[in-house]
Amino acid sequence: MQPGAAHWSFDEEDLAAITHAVSRFLAETGAHSALVVDRSGQLVATIGQPLPFDPTVFATLTAADFSANDQLARLVGETDFTTLFHQGEKESMYVADVARRLILVALFDNRTPIGLVRLKIKSVVAELTSHLDRAFARARESGTTQPNILAGAADEIDELFNW
Amino acid sequence: MSMINYAAREINCKIVYYGPGLGGKTTNLEHIYGKVKPDTRGKLISLATENERTLFFDFLPVDLGTIRGFNTRFHLYTVPGQVYYNASRKLILKNVDGIVFVADSQPERMEANLESMQNLYDNMAEYGYDLTRMPFVIQYNKRDLPNATPLGEMQAALNPGWEPADPSKARVTPDPFHAGENLVDQLSGGDWVERVSYFEGIAISGNGVFDTLKGVSKLVLKALA
Numbered sequence: 001m002q003p004g005a006a007h008w009s010f011d012e013e014d015l016a017a018i019t020h021a022v023s024r025f026l027a028e029t030g031a032h033s034a035l036v037v038d039r040s041g042q043l044v045a046t047i048g049q050p051l052p053f054d055p056t057v058f059a060t061l062t063a064a065d066f067s068a069n070d071q072l073a074r075l076v077g078e079t080d081f082t083t084l085f086h087q088g089e090k091e092s093m094y095v096a097d098v099a100r101r102l103i104l105v106a107l108f109d110n111r112t113p114i115g116l117v118r119l120k121i122k123s124v125v126a127e128l129t130s131h132l133d134r135a136f137a138r139a140r141e142s143g144t145t146q147p148n149i150l151a152g153a154a155d156e157i158d159e160l161f162n163w
Numbered sequence: 164m165s166m167i168n169y170a171a172r173e174i175n176c177k178i179v180y181y182g183p184g185l186g187g188k189t190t191n192l193e194h195i196y197g198k199v200k201p202d203t204r205g206k207l208i209s210l211a212t213e214n215e216r217t218l219f220f221d222f223l224p225v226d227l228g229t230i231r232g233f234n235t236r237f238h239l240y241t242v243p244g245q246v247y248y249n250a251s252r253k254l255i256l257k258n259v260d261g262i263v264f265v266a267d268s269q270p271e272r273m274e275a276n277l278e279s280m281q282n283l284y285d286n287m288a289e290y291g292y293d294l295t296r297m298p299f300v301i302q303y304n305k306r307d308l309p310n311a312t313p314l315g316e317m318q319a320a321l322n323p324g325w326e327p328a329d330p331s332k333a334r335v336t337p338d339p340f341h342a343g344e345n346l347v348d349q350l351s352g353g354d355w356v357e358r359v360s361y362f363e364g365i366a367i368s369g370n371g372v373f374d375t376l377k378g379v380s381k382l383v384l385k386a387l388a
Binding site: 011015150151 | 166167168169170174175177205206208210219220222224227228229230231233235238250251254255257258377380381384385387388
């Protein structure tokens with residue numbers, strides 16, 4: 001797919017669609033939680049059971065992990081590694097690229113077979129990719145999807161830093 | 164690239180502290196971490212070697228307040244300053260919204276400052292970013308050292324300015340942070356020159372750290388406005 005628009009944003013509807021697709025994946029696999037992270041490390045959504053750690057930090061480290069592995073892939077002659085698997089004694093994580101824009105992280109314990117995660121994640125990634133395609137197409141049509149919520153807010157910005 | 168999360172009502176921006184090794188980038192973040200209220204910041208993450216040299220990056224998320232009902236959340240990153248970590252450094256610059264260049268005022272580090280500044284321009288250019296058109300400030304750190312390079316020399320070396328990218332900006336613009344100085348000025352030959360804001364710092368004791376953060380954050384938000 002195309003790398004997409006330079007600027008894009010999610011609206012509530014996008015978020016609901018992502019949440020719906022990922023929730024179904026969690027139910028099908030028994031994975032307990034998932035995070036959707038932007039490739040630059042910004043957290044887009046957390047789905048499933050509440051996370052016992054700071055998701056912002058987790059998102060940043062996931063993106064860095066993925067970026068570093070991307071570079072490793074190039075060194076060995078691959079374009080990228082589209083998935084990563086980190087296996088722990090009890091908890092494991094499976095990380096998948098979505099259209100080179102987002103990263104889907106599935107967290108699961110040793111009751112969930114890795115094969116099932118690997119199998120089911122393909123369809124949720126495909127679903128999220130087609131959703132992103134639509135979001136990018138919308139962004140291209142309208143020039144930008146990001147309504148400028150800070151337009152004319154120069155005075156408020158000055159005020160914000162008045163400390 | 165800033166991300167606006169409408170569901171969480173957050174504006175997320177990425178600021179990267181760049182500069183030569185041992186210049187004080189991590190110290191800036193540590194000071195911010197220690198001074199801001201715990202409920203407005205996340206954890207300070209350091210991917211460092213055993214002797215506390217930054218290996219990949221440091222990361223600190225801080226909330227700087229609310230505008231139009233949206234919480235402004237800044238993700239502060241440092242890069243590893245050592246020359247041979249360029250691959251990691253470049254990764255961190257991806258989708259950056261604002262840059263702080265932390266320069267080391269020790270005369271023997273001037274060469275390292277220049278090399279790092281050139282490296283910053285090169286890495287940004289490889290991503291297709293034009294440093295002269297984005298939020299960018301310089302912090303001259305370690306100003307308390309008795310042998311610190313005079314400010315004028317550091318400015319001439321690291322912030323000599325460039326021709327204003329936008330012709331409409333070719334008018335005298337006072338530096339809001341330094342009375343009597345101009346960010347955009349006309350040289351005696353008639354050419355216009357635009358410099359970035361600079362701050363003097365002693366990061367180890369916190370001097371100038373928040374001024375720098377405020378300076379760059381404000382530029383980032385104004386770029387969105």
